[in-house]
Amino acid sequence: MEFSEADIIHTAAVIKSMGHPMRLGILCFLGQGPACVQDINQALGSSQSNVSQHLEI
Incomplete structure (x- = not known):
């Protein structure tokens, strides 16, 4: 199986x-x-603005 450079990036x-x-905690929770x-x-245990900023990423 081959992967392009774009796929790897x-x-x-x-x-x-x-x-x-x-962000990992958010992903685990959403799992x-x-x-x-x-x-x-x-x-x-975080603020709404902090969670929202991480979700944006």
Whole structure:
């Protein structure tokens, strides 16, 4: 199986975006099912603006 340079660059960017503890926590939480920002910030003990900023990434 061959991968293009663009595929590799895109994959690296996705992996990098998951490297922050808050973003990884959000992904783990969302792995349980859909949730609104308020549910996420309550579960992770963070502010709505902080969660929203990480979701944007």
